[in-house]
Structures are given as C-alpha cells and as structure tokens.
Amino acid sequence: MNAIVVFVALPLFAAFSLPIIGRFWKRGLDAVSLLVTALLSLCAIYFVIFSNSLPQVYPIGFWPPPLGISWLLDSLSLFMLLVINLITFFVSMYSINYMEQYTSKWRYYTLLMLMLAGLNGVVLSGDIFNLYIFLEITAISSYALVAFGTGAEELEASFKYMVLGSIASAFILIGIAFLYAKTSTLNMFDMASVLAGSPFNSASLLFVSALFITGFGIKAALVPFHAWLPDAHPTAPAPISAMLSGLVIKTIGIYALVRILFNVFSLNIITSEILLTLGGISMFVGVILAIGQWDFKRLLAYHSISQIGYIICGISLGTPLGIAGGLFHLFNHSVFKSLLFLNAGSVEYATGTRDLKKLSGLQESMPCTSWTSMIASLSISGVPPLCGFWSKLIIIVALFQAGKFFYGALAILVGIITLASFLKVQKYVFYREIEKITSKIRKIPAFMCLAMVGLAVLCILIGVGFKPVLNKLINPAAEVLVKGRGYFIELLNTYGAN
Amino acid sequence: MIILLMDIVLFLIGFYALVTKRNLIKKVIGFGIMEYALNLFFILVGYRVEGQAPILSQNNLIGDIFVDPLPQALVLTSIVIGLGVTALMVSLCIRLYQRYGTFDIDQIRRLKG
Numbered sequence: 337m338n339a340i341v342v343f344v345a346l347p348l349f350a351a352f353s354l355p356i357i358g359r360f361w362k363r364g365l366d367a368v369s370l371l372v373t374a375l376l377s378l379c380a381i382y383f384v385i386f387s388n389s390l391p392q393v394y395p396i397g398f399w400p401p402p403l404g405i406s407w408l409l410d411s412l413s414l415f416m417l418l419v420i421n422l423i424t425f426f427v428s429m430y431s432i433n434y435m436e437q438y439t440s441k442w443r444y445y446t447l448l449m450l451m452l453a454g455l456n457g458v459v460l461s462g463d464i465f466n467l468y469i470f471l472e473i474t475a476i477s478s479y480a481l482v483a484f485g486t487g488a489e490e491l492e493a494s495f496k497y498m499v500l501g502s503i504a505s506a507f508i509l510i511g512i513a514f515l516y517a518k519t520s521t522l523n524m525f526d527m528a529s530v531l532a533g534s535p536f537n538s539a540s541l542l543f544v545s546a547l548f549i550t551g552f553g554i555k556a557a558l559v560p561f562h563a564w565l566p567d568a569h570p571t572a573p574a575p576i577s578a579m580l581s582g583l584v585i586k587t588i589g590i591y592a593l594v595r596i597l598f599n600v601f602s603l604n605i606i607t608s609e610i611l612l613t614l615g616g617i618s619m620f621v622g623v624i625l626a627i628g629q630w631d632f633k634r635l636l637a638y639h640s641i642s643q644i645g646y647i648i649c650g651i652s653l654g655t656p657l658g659i660a661g662g663l664f665h666l667f668n669h670s671v672f673k674s675l676l677f678l679n680a681g682s683v684e685y686a687t688g689t690r691d692l693k694k695l696s697g698l699q700e701s702m703p704c705t706s707w708t709s710m711i712a713s714l715s716i717s718g719v720p721p722l723c724g725f726w727s728k729l730i731i732i733v734a735l736f737q738a739g740k741f742f743y744g745a746l747a748i749l750v751g752i753i754t755l756a757s758f759l760k761v762q763k764y765v766f767y768r769e770i771e772k773i774t775s776k777i778r779k780i781p782a783f784m785c786l787a788m789v790g791l792a793v794l795c796i797l798i799g800v801g802f803k804p805v806l807n808k809l810i811n812p813a814a815e816v817l818v819k820g821r822g823y824f825i826e827l828l829n830t831y832g833a834n
Numbered sequence: 835m836i837i838l839l840m841d842i843v844l845f846l847i848g849f850y851a852l853v854t855k856r857n858l859i860k861k862v863i864g865f866g867i868m869e870y871a872l873n874l875f876f877i878l879v880g881y882r883v884e885g886q887a888p889i890l891s892q893n894n895l896i897g898d899i900f901v902d903p904l905p906q907a908l909v910l911t912s913i914v915i916g917l918g919v920t921a922l923m924v925s926l927c928i929r930l931y932q933r934y935g936t937f938d939i940d941q942i943r944r945l946k947g
Contacts (some may be wrong), residue, residue, distance in 0.1 A: 465908055472915045479922060488933040492942050499852060502865055502919055506849075509912065516905065517879045555944050567945045572942050 338394040340409045342379060343417060343456040344470075346372055351449035359444035366432040369445045373452070374423040380418040381650045383409070384809065390414065393462065393831040394448065400833040401462075402526040408462035408827070411812035412663075416459040416591055418809070419667055422794070423582050423674050424452050426787045430678050431575045431758035433781035434685060438573065444484060451477040451579065455587045464596070465510055466524045471508070471588045471772045475501050475555075477586055481573045490571045500554055500561070511544050513747040517592040518544075525832070528824035529602050538604075545607050548596055549614075556589020562641050569640065570633035571736035574681020577633060582674035586666055590644070594651055594817065603654050603822035611652035616743050619645030619750050632680045632690040635761065636673065639716065642750060643669045649747065650731040650815070653738045658671075660814040662729030664806065668723040668798060672715040675791040679709035682788065683765060686778045692761065699768035701777045704785045706766045708792040713762055715795050723798035838878060843873035843947045858927045862920065868915035869916040884935045 346784055350372045357364045383390075391410035395401065409417075418507030428448065435441050450473060479501065483494035516522060516541060519530040531541070550561070557565040565585070570576050598613075622642030629635035647669065650662025682705045683698065684690045699706045703799055715724040728751055735744035816823060847870055849919040851864025880902030927937065934942050 449869070455873060465911075469911060469915070470917075476915075476922060481927075483929070486929060487864055489944050491930045491933060492945055495858070495923075495942075498919075498923060498926065499861060499865075500924075502868075503849070503852065505919075506845075506868055506872055510845075510875065513872070513876050513905075516876075520902075522904070522908075642932055671892060707914060 338392065338406060339383075340380070340392065340394055340460060341420075343376060343460060344453050346461070347449045347453040347456065351446050351453065354445050354449065355442050358445075358621040358762075365442055365445050366428075366678060366728075369428045369449060370432070372449065373421060375426045375430045376421040376452075376456075377418075377770050380414065383414050384418060387411070387414065387808075387812070390812075392826060395831070401828055401831050402521060402833060403525050405463040405466050405523070406459075406523065406831070407460045408524075409460060410816055411809075412591075412595070412816040413459045414669070415435065415663065415813040416587060416807050417456060419670050420452070420455050420459065420583050420587065421597055423670055424455075424579065425450075426791050427575045427578050427674065427678075429785050429790070430578075430681070430787035431782040434575060434681060434784055435573065437685070441731055444481070446482050447477045447484075448576075448579070451481065451584070455583055458587050458592060462524050464515065464527065464600075467513060467592060468505075468508060468709050471503060471555075471592065471619065472582060474588050475505065478720065481576045482568050482580075484573055484576065485571070487571075488717065493564075493567040493571040495625055497564045500564045500578065504551045504554035506559075507547050507554075511547035514540070514544050514547070521790060524596075524600050525650055525824045525828035528602075528821045528829050531601065532821055532825060541601060542606060545597065545601060548593060549607070549610060552589050552593035553614065555649075556585050556593065556644055557618075557641055558589075558614045559621045559641065559704065560614075560646065562618070562622070565641060566634055566637045569637040570631060570725075574677055574684065576631075577637075577681070578674035580678040581637065581677060582670040585644060586647070586670060590647060590666065591650070598654075598817045598820055599824050600821065603652075608652050608654055611648055612740065612743065614647030615645045615652060617645070618642065619649060620746060623750050623753045623757065627753060627760075630691055630692045632683060632695075632761065633677065634764070635692075636676050636680060639754065639757070640669075640673060642754065643673065643716070646647060646728065646731055646750075649743055650734060653734055653740070654818075655734055655738055656814055656818050657730060658734035659817050660806065660810050661727055663733050664802075664810045665724075665731060666726035667805075667810070668715065668795075670728050671794050672712040672724060673812060675708060675712040675788060676716065677789050678784070678791070679705050679712065682780050682784055685784070686780060694765040694766040695765045697765040697766070698777070702766075702780060703789060706781060708788040709766070709802065710762065711792045711795050715799070717758050718751050719755075721799045723795050723802070726799065726802045838875070841871055841875050841878060844874070849870075856939050858930065858939060858942075861939070862923050862927060865923065866916075866920060869912075870922075871910055873916075876905045876909045876912065 348733045394407040396405045451709050454470045454474030461467040463775045479548030483490050519527050521527050554561040569580050622638050626635050647662045647666050715722040718725045718728040732744050732747045848864045848868030852861050855861050882899050885899040885901040888903050
C-alpha cells in the first residue's frame with residue numbers, strides 16, 4: 337500500500353459517502369469536503385517537502401510495469417497534484433456559502449469530488465488507457481456540473497460542451513487504438529521504449545500526434561477548437577468556473593498532451609512548430625475577443641484561452657527555460673484565474689448581475705472582493721512583483737532565446753492588451769462613480785471572503801518568493817519533460833519486470 | 835484491410851451526424867454510431883484470422899494463433915463510458931426540450947458573442 341493511492345481513493349470514497357452523510361447531517365457535507373481537500377493538499381505539501389524519494393512507481397495489484405497498470409508520482413505529477421488540490425481546497429471553502437443559492441448541495445459535492453478524483457488520477461496515471469478513463473471521469477462530471485443550474489443557458493452550454501468534449505474523447509481513443517496497434521502495449525514506459533527501439537515509421541507517429549493534438553486541443557480550448565469554452569465556463573456556478581478554467585483545461589488538456597508528446601513520443605520539430613503556432617494564435621485571438629466583452633465571466637473565459645496560449649508557447653519550445661516558464665505560468669494562472677472567477681461570483685452574488693455596464697462603484701461596499709480582484713487583475717496583466725509577472729517574463733525571455741522573435745513580440749503585445757482589458761474591468765466594476773444607487777447589495781459571507789483572501793495571499797507569496805518556488809517545484813518538473821523519452825525508458829529499466 | 839476501411843467510414847458517418855444534424859436526438863444517435871465504430875476498431879486491432887481464445891489449457895492442444903484479449907477488456911470499459919455519456923446526453927436533451935420546447939439546435943441559441 338502506497339500513499340499515492342490516497343489522492344484518488346479518498347475523493348472517490350468521499351464522493352460516494354457524501355449523499356449518505358448529507359441525508360443525516362446537512363453541515364457535514366461542507367465539513368467533509370473541506371476536510372478531504374485540506375488533507376489532500378497537506379499530503380501534496382508533505383510530498384513536496386520530503387521530495388527526495390521521487391520518482392515513485394506504484395504497480396496496481398503488484399504487477400510490475402509492462403504487465404499491469406502502474407501509477408507514477410514524479411516531480412511533474414507532484415507539481416500538478418499540488419496545484420489541483422490547493423485550488424480545490426479554496427474552491428470547496430468558497431462553495432460552503434455560495435452553493436446555498438442552489439438546491440441539492442449533496443449532488444454538487446458528489447460531482448466535485450468525482451471531478452477531483454478524476455483530475456488526480458489523470459496526473460498520477462502511467463498507463464495510457466487508465467489516463468483516458470480518468471479523463472472521462474473528469475469530463476463527464478464537468479458536463480454535469482456546467483448544467484448544474486438547469487436553466488436554459490446552462491443546459492445549452494453544457495450540451496455544446498458535451499458534443500465537442502465527446503468528439504475530443506473519440507479522437508483521443510482512436511489515437512490510443514492506433515498506438516496499441518503499433519506498439520502492442522498500453523503502459524507508457526513500455527510504449528516509450530518500444531517506440532525508441534524500433535526504426536519507427538515517423539509518418540504514423542505524426543498521424544497519432546495529430547489525433548492527440550486535436551483531441552487534447554479541444555479539451556484545452558486552443559484557438560481553432562475553443563468554441564465551447566466561452567459558453568461553458570461562464571454559465572457554470574462560480575466555483576465550478578474556477579475549477580474548469582483553473583484546473584480542468586490544464587490537467588486534461590495541457591498536462592496529458594505534454595506528458596504524451598514529451599515523455600512517450602519525445603517532441604520532434606514538426607509537433608513543436610504546430611504547438612507553437614496554435615499557442616500564438618490562441619494567445620492573440622483570445623485576448624482580442626476578450627476586450628470587447630461586457631459580461632464579467634465571459635471576459636474572464638476569453639482570457640483563459642489567451643493565457644493557455646502563453647503556457648503552450650512556453651512549453652512547446654522544448655528548452656528548459658521555456659518549459660519552466662510554461663509550467664510556472666500554468667501554476668500562476670490557475671491561482672489568479674480561479675481567484676478572478678470567485679470574484680466574479682461574489683459580484684454576482686452581491687448584486688445579481690455580471691454585466692459590466694450595470695455595475696458601478698462597488699469598491700466601498702465590497703472591500704474584500706475589490707482588493708482581492710485588484711491583486712488578481714494585476715497578476716494576470718503581469719505587474720511586478722506579483723506572480724504573473726515572473727512567469728510571463730520567463731516565457732518571453734525563452735521565446736527570444738529560442739530565436740522566435742515574432743512570438744516574443746506577440747507575447748509582449750498580448751500582455752499589454754490584457755492589462756488594458758483588466759483596467760476596464762476594475763474601472764467599471766469597482767472604481768466608477770456610482771451612477772444609480774443599486775437597490776441592495778448582499779453582504780459577502782465569511783467563507784467566501786476567506787477563500788478569496790487565501791488565493792490572493794498565494795498570489796503575492798508566489799510573486800515575492802518566486803525563487804524557492806522555481807527551485808523546489810518548477811525546475812524539477814521541467815527537468816522531467818526535458819529528459820523526454822529517455823526518462824520513461826529509465827523508469828522501465830528500474831521498475832520493470834525482469 | 836477492407837474491414838478497417840469500412841469501420842472508418844462508419845466512424846465518419848457518426849461524426850457527420852454529430853456535427854451537422856440539427857436535431858438533438860439525431861446528434862445523440864450520431865454519437866452512438868461513432869462510439870460503436872470506435873469499439874469495433876479496438877476489437878479489430880486485436881483480431882487475428884482463425885485465431886483462438888487465449889486460454890491456457892493443460893494438454894496444450896491449442897494452436898499458435900491467439901486473439902489478443904486486451905482490446906476486448908478495454909472495449910468493455912469503453913462501452914460503459916459510452917453508456918454514461920449517452921445517458922447524460924439524453925437527459926440533457928429532455929431538460930432542453932422542457933426549457934425550449936424544441937429539439938432544433940438552431941432555435942436553442944440564447945448564448946452568443
């Protein structure tokens with residue numbers, strides 16, 4: 337029995353016991369889900385502090401790697417685990433008060449825990465079909481959560497998301513089938529060594545890469561495939577928007593794609609160029625579409641597309657600096673984008689609208705939301721010394737170092753437009769003079785404030801202490817990707833049968 | 835080979851229905867066809883002509899050619915996932931019909947921008 341099983345087993349257990357608990361003890365729902373996420377965050381932090389025993393391979397049922405399903409905990413998956421569990425902790429703290437607006441809270445918590453189990457499973461899995469299953473668990477629970485309000489708009493957004501999501505899953509599954517036909521194995525370590533060993537037909541590898549880029553690209557909402565995101569993310573309840581934008585598109589989109597392309601296929605120049613182009617387009621188109629939006633959450637959703645572009649641009653360079661920058665931006669983006677979505681949720685909770693034109697002068701009546709959203713807006717626009725600045729700086733420097741001057745300049749331009757767009761948000765929502773006295777502004781409950789303040793503090797802490805974060809978390813994770821296919825072959829030789 | 839090609843055609847038929855049909859129920863049916871084509875593809879990957887069931891017998895009477903059992907196990911899982919997605923899709927269709935009074939995707943467009 338290995339400790340890493342806890343990351344999937346505990347949320348799964350919680351998911352199926354929550355309906356029973358909720359029947360007898362209403363408050364128990366909040367308490368149990370908060371406790372579970374707190375425990376998992378502590379577990380992840382414990383692993384980060386005592387990380388000298390990495391990487392760990394856990395063979396399920398004690399069948400060694402090429403035979404059974406094996407789970408892998410290395411620096412990259414540990415980094416993702418930390419991000420996922422921390423954000424989910426704050427999100428479930430926020431949900432305590434926010435979800436009182438909806439009925440049947442136990443259904444919400446069950447789906448949230450299932451989603452958490454799926455996310456953790458995707459990150460830990462070292463078997464490609466196992467990864468697909470966890471990906472589907474995450475996807476199905478997120479379809480249901482987007483439709484949670486069961487209003488007309490929620491259902492419509494959820495259906496769109498579902499159609500595109502299942503097309504993406506189909507592409508991924510075909511990719512897996514082709515890979516299995518070629519390599520006769522599903523274990524990622526074994527697959528890497530088979531692909532390295534045979535003089536492999538690179539055309540078929542490219543075909544599979546194309547299938548995976550399409551499939552995971554839809555899940556990550558890269559620009560030609562982004563149509564579902566601006567509908568699905570804003571219409572979900574605010575904590576779920578935070579989960580979707582902060583974690584889901586990154587874990588089942590970027591992480592899974594990058595893990596397969598780097599560690600199993602070992603990135604080649606063509607896929608790298610394709611990803612860089614897609615990243616550049618997403619970066620630019622996302623921000624251009626965002627600037628004209630007047631719906632608070634829809635604006636944030638378009639910014640997610642743009643920031644995903646930054647992450648992909650950084651990682652697809654394949655240089656140590658670029659990968660580190662991309663992963664660092666992934667971490668920062670999940671912190672400040674979840675915070676911004678929670679802010680938007682609070683504004684909607686207090687005033688009942690999220691139309692920027694109807695909001696004005698909330699700075700005095702909602703100090704907590706106003707200050708935290710100020711910190712998050714400055715972070716996402718890349719103002720030093722907050723967290724977004726450092727990661728954007730690293731990505732831009734890496735782009736220039738790799739000789740991609742056009743993309744470097746584009747990244748700077750997009751940063752400026754992002755700043756402009758968030759100044760608009762700040763001005764309209766918080767700092768504009770009050771036009772008409774809004775009838776009544778509901779007070780923001782304590783737990784919602786606490787969650788937002790916690791995330792804002794995290795923003796500042798990462799920004800000020802970026803050096804230890806880089807050294808302890810990001811660089812070891814980037815190293816895993818830099819080593820490429822050789823890393824998995826090494827793992828197979830260490831942990832494999834015979 | 836011809837079977838594989840036909841399977842790909844089946845997949846594309848499902849894909850076509852899922853993407854272009856305007857009726858929600860037809861979209862769900864398209865998704866179902868796509869799912870079946872995928873499962874069939876997995877089975878075909880593991881199929882060997884005149885292969886036998888891969889059961890280890892005591893007196894070793896079975897031949898040299900075995901059918902690969904792993905894709906069959908995967909397909910079982912994949913069918914269950916497909917069932918879950920289809921059930922959720924159909925229930926969404928029911929709720930959408932209650933809200934909008936139609937299955938036509940062109941009339942279900944309140945979100946824009």
